[in-house]
Amino acid sequence: MRGRRLFWKLFLGHAALVALVLGAGLWLENSRLDQIEGEQIAAVPAGLAWMIGLIGLIGALALAFGLSIPWNRRIFHLTGAAHRLARGDLSAPIDPVGSDESAALARSLERMRERLHRQLVTIEHQGRTLKSLLAQLHEGVVVSDPDGRIVLMNPAASRFLGVTTQAVLTGEQGLVAPVEDHIRNPTLQRMLLPDAIAEGGDDEKRLDVPSAHGLLSLLARASEIVLPSSGEAASLGGSSARPVKGRLLVLTDITELTRAMQVRSDFVANASHELRTPIAAIRAAVDTVLKADLDKEAEHAKRFLGVLARHTSRLEALIGDLLDLSRLENPAAIYQPAVLRWQRITDDLFDRWGGEIKEKELLWRCDIADDCPSVFANPYLLQLVLDNLVDNAIKFTDSGGQIGVTCRCRERSSEVEVTDTGCGIAADEHQRVFERFYQVESARSPDSSSGARPRGTGLGLSIVKHAVASMNGTVRLDSAPGRGTRVTVTIPNQHSSLLQY
Helix, strand or coil, rough: HHHHHHHHHHHHHHHHHHHHHHHHHHHHHHHHHCCCCCCCCCCHHHHHHHHHHHHHHHHHHHHHHHHHHHHHHHHHHHHHHHHHHHHCCCCCCCCCCCCCHHHHHHHHHHHHHHHHHHHHHHHHHHHHHHHHHHHHHHCCCEEECCCEEEEEEEEEHHHCCCHHHHHHHCCCCCCEEEEEHCCCCHHHHHHHHCCCCCCCCCCEEEEEEEEEEEEEEEEEEEEEEEEEECCCCHHHCCCCCCCCCEEEEEEEECCCHHHHHHHHHHHHHHHHHHHHHCCCCCCCCHHHHHHHCCCCCCHHHHHHHHHHHHHHHHHHHHHHHHHHHHCCCCCCCCCCEEEHHHHHHHHHHHHHHHHHHHCCCCEEEEECCCCEEEEEHHHHHHHHHHHHHHHHHHHHHHHHHHHEEEEEEECCCCEEEEEEEECCCCCCHHHHHHHHCCCCCCCCCCCCCCCCCCCCCCCHHHHHHHHHHHHCCEEEEEEECCCEEEEEEECCCCCCCCCCC
């Protein structure tokens, strides 16, 4: 419709201009002829005059039509290009037609389109880069404006606070909902509000927040930042566009660190308690023996010497287990594997524990699969695993019971299984027995027939867990009260050709 209007305007304008020029020429020529005296000019018939006028009019219209079409095309082309630029459509290039002023205008518009296109590509790339970086950050990031509204929240912060980013983005012009609508924790609200500094708000705070996976420990750090101004003044580049101050909140998940610190604190407390018990018993026994008359109370002194021996052995075992656990947790420790013969491993194992097995009248059974003569593992780690498993089996199996070691191979791993017919462990305690100093008192308490069982250090299965992890293996516990215990250790095969151990 606009193109048609423009065409008729140009056409009528050109037609009027041509008609005016033609009429003026005819009028001047007629005036000149009237002033000529003495010449004999035949009168021009009226019909011929009308015919000449009609031909002139038709010529004027044709000339106007010929002039209007190219100008209409050029102006329509430039108008369409300007409308596309106004809409933000920078995809179609603007081709200049001719070499006049309209072509120069078309070239200027094309240069502007290319410049805008490059700037838009740069802005989109920067936006995608920023969005990708924020999405990959493990720390949560929340930004609020001076009005107390959230203007940015990355996925990590949404996950920590249990808020979906889509639910937050509800405002106009990129603005989002107020802080109070989506952040329920009052401490975090105060840290994000613009008057946090004036009210003496904390810049750093440690807090626990509930989540779908349990309680999260977060370290929240807030600071003041400068945000670009928004609104009409900023978009027009006016002098009233001033930067505004907002609040930046960074949330760091320190749940694992908090748990590790708690484990360390519990470990120190438990180790101190476990060490204090035998030391106190040894101190009491020594004081008693020193005050006793050995000539008259020899039997009494002998009994306390037995207490000394028993608690000294326990103290020695506890210190040895602590040293083993310390070595296993050393990140700088390197354990080189080697090809080990199962037969030699089990023979050495029985040599170390055969005396206690015979003393307790237990049946020893060893089964090595024919297709599995060796295993690829570190000798020290494998010995730690088997010694602790066999030690537990001996302690918690009554006389006449049975202890077994089975070695077999899978497609990509080797397995060693230590079984016993002892008292067993309840299913709800299968995970906790691998904790340091945890001992199952209910399942492994003494009964009337067996008497008091020797007390362990509570570190055996924890050592097994760490040693197996150092070999990139897994450990599985299968046990039930009154049905015995089976512990299966799986070691992945990484064997190249190495010398046999």
